Amino acid sequence: xxxxxxxxxxxxxxxxxxxxxxEEAGADYVDVARRxxxxxxxxxxxxxxxxxxxxxxxxxxxxxKMVIAQTANILLYLGGRHxxxxxxxxxxxxxxxxxxxxxxxxxxxxxxxxxxxxxxYYEDQKKEAKRRAEDFRQxxxxxxxxxxxxxxxxxxxPFLLGRRLSYPDLSLFQLVExxxxxxxxxxxxxxxxVPRVVEAHARVAKRPRIAAYLASDRRIPFNEMGIFRHYKExxx
Amino acid sequence: xxxxxxxxxxxxxxxxxxxxxxEEAGADYVDVARRxxxxxxxxxxxxxxxxxxxxxxxxxxxxxKMVIAQTANILLYLGGRHxxxxxxxxxxxxxxxxxxxxxxxxxxxxxxxxxxxxxxYYEDQKKEAKRRAEDFRQxxxxxxxxxxxxxxxxxxxPFLLGRRLSYPDLSLFQLVExxxxxxxxxxxxxxxxVPRVVEAHARVAKRPRIAAYLASDRRIPFNEMGIFRHYKExxx
Numbered sequence: 001x002x003x004x005x006x007x008x009x010x011x012x013x014x015x016x017x018x019x020x021x022x023e024e025a026g027a028d029y030v031d032v033a034r035r036x037x038x039x040x041x042x043x044x045x046x047x048x049x050x051x052x053x054x055x056x057x058x059x060x061x062x063x064x065k066m067v068i069a070q071t072a073n074i075l076l077y078l079g080g081r082h083x084x085x086x087x088x089x090x091x092x093x094x095x096x097x098x099x100x101x102x103x104x105x106x107x108x109x110x111x112x113x114x115x116x117x118x119x120x121y122y123e124d125q126k127k128e129a130k131r132r133a134e135d136f137r138q139x140x141x142x143x144x145x146x147x148x149x150x151x152x153x154x155x156x157x158p159f160l161l162g163r164r165l166s167y168p169d170l171s172l173f174q175l176v177e178x179x180x181x182x183x184x185x186x187x188x189x190x191x192x193x194v195p196r197v198v199e200a201h202a203r204v205a206k207r208p209r210i211a212a213y214l215a216s217d218r219r220i221p222f223n224e225m226g227i228f229r230h231y232k233e234x235x236x
Numbered sequence: 237x238x239x240x241x242x243x244x245x246x247x248x249x250x251x252x253x254x255x256x257x258x259e260e261a262g263a264d265y266v267d268v269a270r271r272x273x274x275x276x277x278x279x280x281x282x283x284x285x286x287x288x289x290x291x292x293x294x295x296x297x298x299x300x301k302m303v304i305a306q307t308a309n310i311l312l313y314l315g316g317r318h319x320x321x322x323x324x325x326x327x328x329x330x331x332x333x334x335x336x337x338x339x340x341x342x343x344x345x346x347x348x349x350x351x352x353x354x355x356x357y358y359e360d361q362k363k364e365a366k367r368r369a370e371d372f373r374q375x376x377x378x379x380x381x382x383x384x385x386x387x388x389x390x391x392x393x394p395f396l397l398g399r400r401l402s403y404p405d406l407s408l409f410q411l412v413e414x415x416x417x418x419x420x421x422x423x424x425x426x427x428x429x430v431p432r433v434v435e436a437h438a439r440v441a442k443r444p445r446i447a448a449y450l451a452s453d454r455r456i457p458f459n460e461m462g463i464f465r466h467y468k469e470x471x472x
Binding site for chain 2: 053096
């Protein structure tokens with residue numbers, strides 16, 4: 001089956017967590033909006049009266065007759081199919097729990113530059129962004145990354161579940177990659193406190209399919225339209 | 237099996253979405269932190285080195301040997317066990333997708349009064365809260381509730397999936413209940429635009445087990461420590 005991924009063409013955004021899973025799985029997929037006219041196709045499908053399960057927002061994945069939205073939900077689906085999650089219920093719920101915690105962190109990362117409203121320009125909420133980013137750097141990042149480091153410590157690593165890679169490892173890789181782009185100064189000082197997270201990131205980056213993906217033009221570069229944005233004044 | 241729910245004792249918060257599912261299911265559960273000394277027990281369990289799957293934050297549910305965290309993940313688990321979700325994969329993913337969209341809305345509701353940081357007092361981010369709440373009332377609430385109304389329209393109602401109640405209906409009930417408490421003026425004007433959501437709310441409220449729960453002292457009243465807070469200046 002060829003999957004169809006629907007997401008904005010210009011950014012990594014939330015689509016990237018899905019792309020990393022599809023790439024690691026070696027799945028056959030097409031990134032619809034990155035073809036010419038793809039955004040129109042995505043918007044048409046979202047507004048479609050024919051769709052039984054209309055998504056609230058991208059990303060969404062067409063898998064045969066199903067259209068699945070919500071990043072963590074898509075990964076729940078893919079994880080079961082491509083050996084990126086344990087089969088038994090307890091393990092399956094645990095990796096999903098980790099993914100939902102990552103999703104919470106992603107909202108907080110986004111809101112460092114958009115604390116008031118996604119619909120306003122960054123420039124119109126810059127002052128508020130500075131306040132929010134300060135708390136983010138001092139308290140939220142240590143809390144989240146410290147938690148994931150502790151999960152890896154308990155599993156004995158190198159991954160969140162131990163020796164076995166699962167889909168939240170791919171998302172954790174993306175968090176480190178993105179935070180290094182957006183908050184290089186913060187990460188330079190902070191990374192030594194979460195050595196297991198840093199090691200897990202390095203191991204994911206070296207996996208053959210992920211390395212090939214990162215070197216390809218399928219990987220959209222970070223930019224100031226996505227979730228991870230580098231604004232000097234928000235780093236410290 | 238007797239479930240144990242771990243959550244803060246003073247607020248409905250995210251624990252409430254789990255309580256509503258447990259109550260509708262007629263499940264045997266104990267709300268641990270509402271017993272004397274329960275918060276200490278919760279904190280001890282969270283910090284426990286014995287726990288294989290340590291939660292990042294409450295709520296979490298102990299179900300036999302499993303400890304499951306993240307509200308939507310707990311509901312995914314309970315939905316399958318208590319007939320609050322369809323069994324086939326497509327339906328199971330669809331209700332989870334709806335729940336995750338509700339979860340996104342819950343974050344936005346919380347952030348109307350805490351746009352800068354959860355760790356600061358409301359009073360220290362009141363000005364920012366007013367700006368965020370304005371966008372929330374004018375754009376975000378119509379977008380989310382309009383979406384759920386459209387889902388009910390498509391399913392032909394009265395619930396999100398049609399004639400059959402599923403766990404996101406219980407959460408949607410809580411959203412309407414909470415928004416009426418926190419933003420009474422907004423809701424007074426807006427509700428006529430989402431008649432199907434209002435009708436679904438009324439039907440959930442009348443279900444015998446939910447009605448009994450709402451009338452009991454197990455239901456914590458809304459207050460200004462939870463997610464839904466009534467601050468006149470944020471309503472309009």
